[in-house]
Amino acid sequence: MPETQxxxxxxxxxxxxxxxxxxxxxxxxxAHGVFRMLLTLEGETVVAMDAIIGYLHRCHEKLGETLTYxxxxxxxxxxxxxxxxxxxxxxxxxVEALGTFEVPRRAQYLRVLVAELQRIAxxxxxxxxxxxxxxxxxxxxxxxxxxxxxxxxxxxDRLEELTGARLLYGFHQVGGTRYDVPAGWDRKVRDxxxxxxxxxxxxxxxxxDNAVFRVRTQGVGVVSRELAQEVGIAGPLLRGSGVDFDLxxxxxxxxxxxxxxxxxxxxxxxxxxxxxxxMVEFRESIRIAxxxxxxxxxxxxxxxxxxxxxxxxxVPKGEAYARVEGARGEVGCYIVSDGGPRPYRMKWRGASxxxxxxxxxxxxxxxxxxxxxxxxxxxxxxxxVDR
Amino acid sequence: MQPDGGTAxxxxxxxxxxxxxxxxxxxxxxxxxFRRPVTLRYxxxxxxxxxxxxxxxxxxxxxxxxxxxxxxxxxxxxxxxxQVIKVEMLKAEKRNWAKTFTLELYSxxxxxxxxxxxxxxxxxxxxxxxxxxxxxRELLLDKxxxxxxxxxxxxxWATGTRLRDMQAPPKAARAAGEGGARE
Amino acid sequence: xxxxxxxxxxxxxVLGALxxxxxxxxxxxxxxxxxxxSRIGPYYVGWPHGWLQPIADGLKLMLKEDVVPARAxxxxxxxxxxxFLVPCLLIFATIPFAPGLGxxxxxxGVLFFLAVSSLEIVGLFMGGWGSNNKYALLSVxxxxxxxxxxxLPFIFVALVPVLLAGSLQMSAIVGAQAGLWxxxxxxxxQLAFLAFVVATLAAENRVPFDILEAESELVAGFxxxxxxxxxxxxxxxxxxxxxxxxxxxxxLFLGGWLGxxxxxxxxxWFLAKALAIFLLVTWVRWSFVRIRVDQILAISWxxxxxxxxxxxxxxxxxxxxxxxxAA
Numbered sequence: 001m002p003e004t005q006x007x008x009x010x011x012x013x014x015x016x017x018x019x020x021x022x023x024x025x026x027x028x029x030x031a032h033g034v035f036r037m038l039l040t041l042e043g044e045t046v047v048a049m050d051a052i053i054g055y056l057h058r059c060h061e062k063l064g065e066t067l068t069y070x071x072x073x074x075x076x077x078x079x080x081x082x083x084x085x086x087x088x089x090x091x092x093x094x095v096e097a098l099g100t101f102e103v104p105r106r107a108q109y110l111r112v113l114v115a116e117l118q119r120i121a122x123x124x125x126x127x128x129x130x131x132x133x134x135x136x137x138x139x140x141x142x143x144x145x146x147x148x149x150x151x152x153x154x155x156x157d158r159l160e161e162l163t164g165a166r167l168l169y170g171f172h173q174v175g176g177t178r179y180d181v182p183a184g185w186d187r188k189v190r191d192x193x194x195x196x197x198x199x200x201x202x203x204x205x206x207x208x209d210n211a212v213f214r215v216r217t218q219g220v221g222v223v224s225r226e227l228a229q230e231v232g233i234a235g236p237l238l239r240g241s242g243v244d245f246d247l248x249x250x251x252x253x254x255x256x257x258x259x260x261x262x263x264x265x266x267x268x269x270x271x272x273x274x275x276x277x278x279m280v281e282f283r284e285s286i287r288i289a290x291x292x293x294x295x296x297x298x299x300x301x302x303x304x305x306x307x308x309x310x311x312x313x314x315v316p317k318g319e320a321y322a323r324v325e326g327a328r329g330e331v332g333c334y335i336v337s338d339g340g341p342r343p344y345r346m347k348w349r350g351a352s353x354x355x356x357x358x359x360x361x362x363x364x365x366x367x368x369x370x371x372x373x374x375x376x377x378x379x380x381x382x383x384x385v386d387r
Numbered sequence: 388m389q390p391d392g393g394t395a396x397x398x399x400x401x402x403x404x405x406x407x408x409x410x411x412x413x414x415x416x417x418x419x420x421f422r423r424p425v426t427l428r429y430x431x432x433x434x435x436x437x438x439x440x441x442x443x444x445x446x447x448x449x450x451x452x453x454x455x456x457x458x459x460x461x462x463x464x465x466x467x468x469x470q471v472i473k474v475e476m477l478k479a480e481k482r483n484w485a486k487t488f489t490l491e492l493y494s495x496x497x498x499x500x501x502x503x504x505x506x507x508x509x510x511x512x513x514x515x516x517x518x519x520x521x522x523x524r525e526l527l528l529d530k531x532x533x534x535x536x537x538x539x540x541x542x543x544w545a546t547g548t549r550l551r552d553m554q555a556p557p558k559a560a561r562a563a564g565e566g567g568a569r570e
Numbered sequence: 571x572x573x574x575x576x577x578x579x580x581x582x583x584v585l586g587a588l589x590x591x592x593x594x595x596x597x598x599x600x601x602x603x604x605x606x607x608s609r610i611g612p613y614y615v616g617w618p619h620g621w622l623q624p625i626a627d628g629l630k631l632m633l634k635e636d637v638v639p640a641r642a643x644x645x646x647x648x649x650x651x652x653x654f655l656v657p658c659l660l661i662f663a664t665i666p667f668a669p670g671l672g673x674x675x676x677x678x679g680v681l682f683f684l685a686v687s688s689l690e691i692v693g694l695f696m697g698g699w700g701s702n703n704k705y706a707l708l709s710v711x712x713x714x715x716x717x718x719x720x721x722l723p724f725i726f727v728a729l730v731p732v733l734l735a736g737s738l739q740m741s742a743i744v745g746a747q748a749g750l751w752x753x754x755x756x757x758x759x760q761l762a763f764l765a766f767v768v769a770t771l772a773a774e775n776r777v778p779f780d781i782l783e784a785e786s787e788l789v790a791g792f793x794x795x796x797x798x799x800x801x802x803x804x805x806x807x808x809x810x811x812x813x814x815x816x817x818x819x820x821x822l823f824l825g826g827w828l829g830x831x832x833x834x835x836x837x838x839w840f841l842a843k844a845l846a847i848f849l850l851v852t853w854v855r856w857s858f859v860r861i862r863v864d865q866i867l868a869i870s871w872x873x874x875x876x877x878x879x880x881x882x883x884x885x886x887x888x889x890x891x892x893x894x895x896a897a
Contacts, residue, residue, distance in 0.1 A: 023704075146608065147608070153425070216861065368788075
């Protein structure tokens with residue numbers, strides 16, 4: 001592993017050496033959206049890597065300042081569109097922290113439930129796309145990808161039955177949730193998580209002991225504990241590097257204090273460790289989802305009457321930061337209010353954005369083929385990186 | 388598959404492990420070979436949309452009187468985050484009407500906020516989404532087309548009243564009755 | 571010149587049948603992969619089950635614009651698909667589909683097959699080099715490494731049945747399996763067949779070893795700049811090579827056209843066996859992720875090559891000890 005470099009100098013042109021500057025992205029099969037990497041290669045080995053982001057910038061934070069507290073939750077899902085529920089939750093938590101909004105227990109439980117279902121769906125997508133990065137669209141990678149999507153579809157079906165949408169839900173609102181569970185839904189969720197639990201075994205049978213998979217992931221892209229803490233990565237990456245930190249347990253929000261679950265930690269810090277962490281998280285999410293369903297209290301889902309007009313929610317002057325454990329790590333939302341119906345300033349802390357910062361430290365020294373494997377194991381979502 | 392040197396026993400164990408792993412991986416794909424495909428032959432076979440499906444928007448008529456429900460109050464216009472709705476109100480003696488009602492479906496986010504705020508349950512979502520077209524002007528829906536869509540496709544469960552009832556904290560008992568308008 | 575005319579006719583028939591077969595082999599693979607992945611696969615073109623899909627694909631590629639990159643080496647770039655395709659089709663010249671049914675049953679058939687089939691690397695390299703594209707360049711660098719590394723074990727493994735049969739002639743090799751298919755020879759046969767499948771995967775760039783195509787890293791590798799009919803030629807060549815190697819495998823290990831039933835069933839048996847090998851390779855392809863280039867080379871030089879040489883030596887000893895009594 002090369003040591004941490006403050007700045008990679010990219011040598012343009014050949015300059016007498018056998019170096020080759022190759023552009024990867026923003027249009028590239030494994031750019032995970034629109035990530036652009038300038039790789040300086042010596043043969044197949046990457047000697048320097050420059051990350052260029054911003055191709056999906058949509059002025060999201062400015063948009064948040066023009067939309068009211070009523071309108072924005074359904075747009076908040078567009079930051080991290082793969083795990084929309086958690087970004088919505090971060091936003092409404094920030095607003096609730098700012099004002100004095102009580103959230104009924106049923107709504108709290110539902111928030112946890114959808115967040116965990118979302119985590120399952122998001123990890124499904126991660127596993128699938130990551131394997132596709134390593135295995136190609138015309139090979140076993142695509143098979144794992146389609147298996148994962150097949151199972152993710154089940155979760156999305158449940159969320160669709162709940163909210164009517166498959167990707168951008170608008171499930172949360174300030175003071176509670178917008179939708180209550182339909183009749184018979186909890187039964188279906190139980191079936192779904194049981195089904196996914198069985199299918200996880202199947203994915204593991206395809207990958208876990210597979211020598212081909214192991215040589216591609218073990219010892220590749222090692223993020224040391226120190227580097228992880230220095231760069232400030234979060235979520236499964238951080239836990240894969242041996243740091244035992246999970247907001248759900250260490251700073252419980254919503255009703256996470258009521259549930260028992262295990263936070264997986266792996267010490268190795270390589271792609272395989274991250275894989276192991278996420279595979280355990282699948283199972284822990286299923287466990288939490290079951291506990292929520294067992295203990296789902298009766299009662300209202302919102303402490304406020306249903307939204308009737310655009311400026312209905314007002315919060316006092318002040319500022320607040322709320323953070324939740326998204327599928328990719330700490331998703332934070334910072335809001336400054338001037339007392340009006342919309343934030344004066346808002347800021348997102350995207351987990352993918354912070355996690356990407358580790359790439360230039362770990363990629364040099366690896367082969368081109370490892371670059372995509374490392375990229376996939378970081379699991380960035382570019383809606384959240386560029387915002 | 389990493390041929391690192393070792394004892395003969397180690398090599399044997401590694402080989403056995405490798406063969407086992409290869410067998411498991413290929414067994415998994417083989418098992419899936421005999422599962423039914425989960426994809427559908429889409430235009431011929433459509434999946435069942437859930438009750439709350441958030442699809443294309445439409446305007447409704449009153450079931451008893453056959454009048455348009457929309458009173459042109461512009462609440463949906465105000466709340467729409469991407470601002471795709473434009474309404475002009477027509478004032479009248481008994482009740483107000485929407486003089487024009489345009490909805491730019493190509494920019495719609497399907498967040499259901501317009502349905503949520505509608506005081507007369509005039510705007511609803513439909514259980515359809517595939518209005519693909521080669522001309523975006525066809526997705527600029529005016530009042531007549533919105534009404535026509537409402538007659539053509541099945542309505543989703545959600546209406547403004549129902550959504551607000553579902554969220555309302557104190558009077559949860561009121562929402563119990565079913566029997567709503569569904570075309 | 572009746573003899574010449576007859577040969578030309580035979581070649582034309584084989585070629586025509588081959589192109590049709592290759593087209594439908596792609597459909598077979600697509601349907602098979604689709605079912606492995608819980609999908610339906612091609613369906614609507616040639617309803618039902620996409621029977622016309624390969625023809626539609628071919629037509630589409632023919633009608634597509636032929637883009638040549640501005641800075642490409644035009645001569646090399648344009649010639650490459652042909653250079654790639656010719657050896658891939660030529661390998662079928664030596665394959666007898668039934669006793670006496672084939673273009674040329676050479677006395678050195680296996681040698682010819684191996685020699686010609688490894689020529690594809692020339693066209694491949696020309697394509698990657700001529701495209702003037704960094705992805706393509708990296709891809710062919712990998713390709714040269716990989717194909718040369720894997721041709722050696724491939725040849726050694728292919729020589730095992732040759733030793734067992736005591737002949738390089740394809741029909742003689744099949745004849746030697748009349749008693750027992752070579753794959754059924756204890757230990758030796760199975761190991762050789764396994765090694766043959768692995769070497770085939772590598773020599774054909776199928777997935778655990780498809781680093782030169784590597785869509786997720788190198789987009790499409792050496793053919794990233796190709797479009798239209800040139801792409802079709804390259805695809806045709808790839809699948810023809812794939813199919814040719816499957817036929818070779820069926821000849822060398824599975825007893826070619828031997829099988830129960832009347833003699834005219836021979837070609838059917840042969841085709842079925844070749845397709846079985848093809849499906850096996852496809853099955854492997856859709857079940858694994860890709861290996862890295864250095865690991866591929868390590869496997870080749872540290873594992874496959876010694877193993878195949880040992881296998882060959884063991885076979886030679888066995889034959890010398892009079893083991894191959896069936897021949």
